[in-house]
Amino acid sequence: MSQPNSFEQSTLEEMEQIIQVNLLAAILCTHRLLPNLKRSSNPRVVYMSSLSGLDNSGAPEVANTASKFGLRGVVHALRECLREHRIPVTSLNPGSIAAEIAYEAGAEAAIQTYDSRQIPMQDLVLLVRCLRQLSRVSCVKEIDIPAMSDRYA
Known part of the structure; x- marks a missing residue:
């Protein structure tokens, strides 16, 4: 028996919410913080994207993959927009994160x-x-972070 297609089962509202949170909220937050970033002595913008936003990731979640792919595009465009202000913009692209474990419990x-x-x-x-400790002269564009068991490792 085949697995149900999560795309077909997703509602338009669910897909819109994923795109709103993963993509639009990130853009709006940066837009609102821009005056403060310009005044900072060592500003840096770091977005949390995902391995699913990389080319040919094999990720089947349509809205999440589209939003993370789009977020990487935002990072590249913002890097150019903010270059004149020497504000580096970085995308962290992790695989699965153990977010259910309390931070205080330890790695x-x-x-x-x-x-x-x-x-x-x-x-x-x-x-x-580590990124925060770099000077504003250094611009780390992207960091892909698969778990060792991921196929991208």
Whole structure:
């Protein structure tokens, strides 16, 4: 018996909400924060995209994949828009994240719970902290972060 197609089962409202949250909200937040970013001594914009937003990811979730693919396009366009202000814009593209495990529980709890198949949130926090410590001269465009068990690793 074949699996039901989640695209066919998705409602228009569900798909619109995914696109609103993953794409439009990110654009609007950056637009509103732009005056503060321009005044900052070392500004940086970091978006959380996904491996599903990469070419040929094989991800079957239509709205999520489209929104994450679109978010990467936003990152590339914003990088050009904000270049004159020396505001780097980065896309982090992780695979599955162990978001259900409390951060305070630590990376090992996430690793053990998901048998090393999902990325501990602590790893993503470390990457963002690293990006924040770079000067505004450095622009990291994208970082792809698959779990070692992902086919992209």
